Amino acid sequence: MITPVKEILERARKGGYAVGAFNTVNLETTRAIVEAALEMGSPVIIQMTEKTMEYGGGRGMYQLVKNDAEFYAPSIPIGIHLDHGHSFEIVERAAEIGYNSVMYDGSRKSFEDNLETTKKITQFCHDKEISVQAELGSVPYLGEVNVGEIDWDKYMTDPVQAEKFVAETEIDSLAVAIGNAHGFVKERSEPDYERLEKINQAVNIPLILHGASDWENGRVSEVIKRGITCFNVDTALRLAFVNNLIKSVREQENVSFDVRKLLGDAREAVKKTVKEKIKIFGSEGKA
Secondary structure, X not given: OEOOHHHHHHHHHHHOOOEEEEEOOOHHHHHHHHHHHXXXXXXXXXXXXXXXXXXXXXXXXXXXXXXXXXXXOOOOOEEEEEEEEXXXXXXXXXXXXXXXXXXXXXXXXXXXXXXXXXXXXXXXXXXXXXXXXXXXXXXXXXXXXOOOOOOHHHOOOOHHHHHHHHHHHOOOEEEEOOOOOOOOOOOOOOOOHHHHHHHHHHOOOOEEEOOOOOOOHHHHHHHHHOOEEEEEEOHHHHHHHHHHHHHHHHHOOXXXXXXXXXXXHHHHHHHHHHHHHHHHHOOOOOO
């Protein structure tokens, strides 16, 4: 059942576990996430980026997720979320389509510009009962940083700024940077747990960790203790899908032209990955 993302995050925060926000790009990925959530009895968030909205059509992708969740998993809380919206215009579009949760990512702007635009977006969204996630600090992508050692102090979330940012923007959740990284960027050798504790003490909203595809049990449990209530997972699902697809084609003596078989196997690989993440995050049975 479609459930407000804000409600899903607040339940996780109170329950001492985290939920997965899994990125979808097509029917197969969507079905894999929904089936995994149903089989594990876990709430999930299914999210799409601007590029995915362009690829599959914003309205079409939204309806795909909504219809699949409502028909196949009516007992499971499933949120639909815009991931990394970079402008007021894309947020407006998501609101018009029906999203009840959006992320505005102004993390590459100055603190002042990020704050002012986020404030404007939050006012717009709250009038429509849409929850807002923002990012403070910067979670690096490949291409933004040089290969090798990273000066992490340039990317980390400042706890003092976080307190001011949350108070003035009135956002519903905050994505933080504590040494985590998107995609294949090498992360900080050890997350800055002390910084996360200070951020959690400074604000009273759910905290989100992006770039969490490769996070496992030890680190996960440590950051949940310190306020993380949601992990974004994208790269791990892409790898599962593409690697399985390549493997299926290579291993067949006579390549099958049944696209349903090839994509169906890839879907199962994604579902397996989602189920593994649900266990690690502690949301199994929390639906």
